[in-house]
Amino acid sequence: MHETKQRLLAAGLQLMLEHGYNGLGIQQILSDTGVPKGSFYHHFESKEDFALQVVDAYVADVHALLEATLSNGRRAPLERVRGFFENVRELYEAQGYLGCLLGALGQELAGASEVFRRKIDGCVATIAQRLAVCLEEARKRGDLPATTNTVQMAEVLVDAWEGAALRTRLARTGQPLEAVLDFCFGAATAR
Amino acid sequence: MHETKQRLLAAGLQLMLEHGYNGLGIQQILSDTGVPKGSFYHHFESKEDFALQVVDAYVADVHALLEATLSNGRRAPLERVRGFFENVRELYEAQGYLGCLLGALGQELAGASEVFRRKIDGCVATIAQRLAVCLEEARKRGDLPATTNTVQMAEVLVDAWEGAALRTRLARTGQPLEAVLDFCFGAATAR
DNA sequence: GCATGAACAGACCGGTCGGTCTAGTGGCTC
DNA sequence: GAGCCACTAGACCGACCGGTCTGTTCATGC
Numbered sequence: 001m002h003e004t005k006q007r008l009l010a011a012g013l014q015l016m017l018e019h020g021y022n023g024l025g026i027q028q029i030l031s032d033t034g035v036p037k038g039s040f041y042h043h044f045e046s047k048e049d050f051a052l053q054v055v056d057a058y059v060a061d062v063h064a065l066l067e068a069t070l071s072n073g074r075r076a077p078l079e080r081v082r083g084f085f086e087n088v089r090e091l092y093e094a095q096g097y098l099g100c101l102l103g104a105l106g107q108e109l110a111g112a113s114e115v116f117r118r119k120i121d122g123c124v125a126t127i128a129q130r131l132a133v134c135l136e137e138a139r140k141r142g143d144l145p146a147t148t149n150t151v152q153m154a155e156v157l158v159d160a161w162e163g164a165a166l167r168t169r170l171a172r173t174g175q176p177l178e179a180v181l182d183f184c185f186g187a188a189t190a191r
Numbered sequence: 192m193h194e195t196k197q198r199l200l201a202a203g204l205q206l207m208l209e210h211g212y213n214g215l216g217i218q219q220i221l222s223d224t225g226v227p228k229g230s231f232y233h234h235f236e237s238k239e240d241f242a243l244q245v246v247d248a249y250v251a252d253v254h255a256l257l258e259a260t261l262s263n264g265r266r267a268p269l270e271r272v273r274g275f276f277e278n279v280r281e282l283y284e285a286q287g288y289l290g291c292l293l294g295a296l297g298q299e300l301a302g303a304s305e306v307f308r309r310k311i312d313g314c315v316a317t318i319a320q321r322l323a324v325c326l327e328e329a330r331k332r333g334d335l336p337a338t339t340n341t342v343q344m345a346e347v348l349v350d351a352w353e354g355a356a357l358r359t360r361l362a363r364t365g366q367p368l369e370a371v372l373d374f375c376f377g378a379a380t381a382r
Numbered sequence: 383g384c385a386t387g388a389a390c391a392g393a394c395c396g397g398t399c400g401g402t403c404t405a406g407t408g409g410c411t412c
Numbered sequence: 413g414a415g416c417c418a419c420t421a422g423a424c425c426g427a428c429c430g431g432t433c434t435g436t437t438c439a440t441g442c
Contacts, residue, residue: 020211020303037402108214159370170301170311180351227391229392401426403422
């Protein structure tokens, strides 16, 4: 991918986390990156197109992290799932506790834009599906009660996580993230 | 309170849930309510002042519901807490699954506005505190394990709920709300 | 019947928005 | 070295933004 385009996407991720979609003007992206407007509209059809590509880049990173953590055969499957979230928490910390881009854009735009609503819902669902596979593995090993609905549990895990990410954004602390993990993982196993 | 002001606040709640803060123009509020701009700026200092008052009205409703459900002495305390969330779920359903205003504005504005960040964080924390009181009552009765940290549990409950509310907004279903409640209440007691 | 001030009414303002347009530039191919 | 095209560059556009201003209406107290 062209270097200018990459620079724009990287800046877009950071700026959109901070200001949201409507709160972020094209001009600010251009000033921050030193890219002229002509280049921007050469690489992207519109602001919406740009934001959707920023989301794509973001979820690509998430899936890379999923791949890296979930397929690690040496750890127990439940450990791998928790390890994934712990890794994401560290990422949030490095970004100054601004939460999750999917949650931020989802909240802001789901009410007004079907395109974003569907897109982000799909991204979240896909992430949950990958976690569900690993949870199912744990269930079969007896690490989870045999009656556990692992698909639903993965959904709950992701949803609760997104809520904790929002709180992290509000309180500027990582504490909600830890708390939600402790609760969910403590709860799920000891049923 | 003046009737015009009330009309503006009521419309503001609905419109802000749908379009967010930055996505909602003053003009649209005025068209929807038939109120001229002069009246708007007579009742409110600015758009920000308006939004903060919309939030105030929203949390006042939430606290009224908390009062109504939590102080009901006939039900067990844990039942009352769950009953509160069930009531909120019905509210969301009536609004077409647009989620929670605190979550929506929190996500959109926490990164850019300290005023909103602090305000909404405070509102969420206060709600959690009231739930914690009821959870503590449950713990003392033996409905929760004696070791339960009820303050933290209340926080987790609220955070997870906000996450489910976001998902509800994305998927336009009440299902995530039910799932998170089932998980949390099933988990908390059977530890 | 007159003064007062809250509330209504909307024209108007500068600034910023997303987006377009034309021009220029550098490097590749033949 | 001519032609081509991806890319850079930024002036420019109409629309719309939040907010101000001037004026009017109307209920109330005296």
